[in-house]
Amino acid sequence: MDIRADHFSLFGLSPGFRLDLSDLDSRYRDIQAQVHPDRFANAGDAERRLSMQWATHANEAYQTLKRPLERAKYLLHLAGHDVQAESNTAMPADFLMEQMEWREAVMEARSGGDHHELERLHNRLRGDINARYEELGELFDQGEHALATDRVRRLMFLEKLLYEIDDALASLEE
């Protein structure tokens, strides 16, 4: 096993967007049960160092594969596609328009302290995002990596927006 091998093979999985999360959970735990520093608390220095490297690696791989957006980005990276937003920010005007409307709605609800409206926006956006992940799964199935890259970049915007809604909800609660 090479520590530089890809995240999927660490868990004995073949690369793909569709993933059974509970299966990934159990694979992750099985790996950690072997490599975690707690298994080597009383071992020699070399083994302790290795254990920390492997456990760190397993955590990173798990965090990447667990979250659909990170997983998609990682798959595209493996396929040689760059999703880095800063190097390629041109998005279609209608998408950006839609984003601005969303943002205005969130800001308005936030400044008005409208908890209910924020909840509604959260649910609507969550639904939209989930549908997009469905579509993304199909694109990956068909090997449409260029199209998938575009969809992932949109999802990056939307996930950020969702984070902002949740942040607004959190600040209202406090």
Place this chain on the structure above:
Amino acid sequence: MALFQIAEPGESAAPHEHKLAIGIDLGTTNSLVATVRSGISICLSDEQGRPLLPSVVRYHADNSTEVGYDAQTKQAIDPRNTIVSVKRFMGRGLKDIAHVESMPYDFIEAPGMVKVNTIAGIKSPVEVSAEILKSLKQRAETALAGDLVGAVITVPAYFDDAQRQATKDAARLAGLNVLRLLNEPTAAAIAYGLDNGAEGVYAVYDLGGGTFDISILKLTKGVFEVMSTGGDSALGGDDFDHRIFCWVIEQAKLQPLSPEDGRLLMMRCREAKEFLTNNPEAPLTARLSTGEMVDLKLDVTTFAGIAQTLISKTLQPVKKALRDAGLRAEDIKGVVMVGGATRMPQVQKAVGDFFRQEPLTNLDPDKVVALGAATQANLLVGNKTGKDDWLLLDVIPLSLGLETMGGLTEKVIPRNSTIPTARAQEFTTFKDGQTAMAIHVVQGERELVSDCRSLARFELRGIPPMVAGAARIRVTFQVDADGLLSVAAREQTTGVESSVTVKPSYGLSDDEIAGMLKDSMEHAKDDAMSRALKEAQVEAQRMIEATEAALKEDPHLLNEAETAKIVATIAKLRATMAGDNRRLINIAMDDLGFETQAFAHRRMDQSIKKVLSGRNVDDIKMGEDA
């Protein structure tokens, strides 16, 4: 794997194989030490049968100390030299400490961490804590009649890097081999989960003497996974005493008190608080040195009013931790109460109301952390029968970041990341010919660097002069399983590479530790040199045992020549160990470390392959996401 089973008495490892390991709860108010005996975790008591050791240290002019109950009774007589609640000062500067004005100590502001000037000289909180740990270590060695292999020391989950590092330094100073720093709520969850066969998501509400933690844990077959944690490392039972104290001052219209009277009154306030747990009204009387008599009655309703603000202050982090875990109060299957301060009925009621369920109080809130720590220590040293086994996945409580332009923080590792974890970030120069770069590491959630805790500042020098933006400086953060950070920076351009490993500035250097050891040894009539030699010998022995066990387990991973080489290196280390040259022992240990590197790699590789081979690579079920 049949997990969640503690070995029956008599079923544990054979006595000659049983390694002595302890768990220590180093608390603000009280500390405890526990161990696993015949498969059962128990707290070790002093000669008088008392399991608690008050976390109080009194210094005498000859540098001798009194620790525990003896010191506690002297605090009103000798407040300046009797340090209570030292945990509040660990890894803290003077400005971080609340209510300094009502404390009797002669504080000295020192870089990184405050110090206290006592009759025995200037003491750092690390040294004071080490006295408490030494006392517990001695108690354990007497009770177990043998040398300790190692200890698990608990820390509040919400302790930041400075506070953790200070705790680990204190343990080193006390001569303990730290197997792991374990978060207090996680320790409690181990004790609770293993005893109750619990499964599901639990909240651990831990209100100690000086710290508050909330951890949300998912307990599944043999795995304790912390989903999120939160808290306030400067909020605890002490603060309730302080509020009562302020109420007394106001009610009795007292003039500013002498340190002695202040301590006396604070003790009375604590007693009154404790009395109210089972009574509707507590007497609060004290004769002050001025001849003045304080004679008040504190009733439950008044106290509830006093306690209200503090209790609701604990609920903010609870909400945040739930949010971070992506859960709601109703998703929590049980709420485990930990820490002496959770005895207050007002706290239990508030927590019960919040989670809409009766909190779990069936374990002694004072002992549960130490018991869990001992259970974990026992696992870490390898005293297991094969069937009692579990895995613990903990998180870092506060985000780690770097200072960027304009005094803003850029997060590098977000809070609640599972540890160990690492993250690398690349930087570049912003001026032509720039050869150095300052890096400032901070911890906290706020946007402004000035609102976060500064962990380390260092300068990376020797960058080859280049045009702005051409250099590639890679800064790597590594957080280990103790939640401790190390930072390495590496400048990598055309063949030129320089790197530094940074220990946060508040941590003690080896020289400082050696200096402190020497000081304490002079008093103990022991010899610092012989102690260092002993430590090297113990470490060498541990290394030999670990290597021999590995050779026995996996002989097939080495060819004859490699085995022979390792065996010879072990023999050399063993021979060196018998002598009294510490330097030679260290060299021999380094040699063995070097010779076993490839072996360690192969063993790790084998164990990962073993897990994977248990599964079919193509066994991928289609499942839903997000």
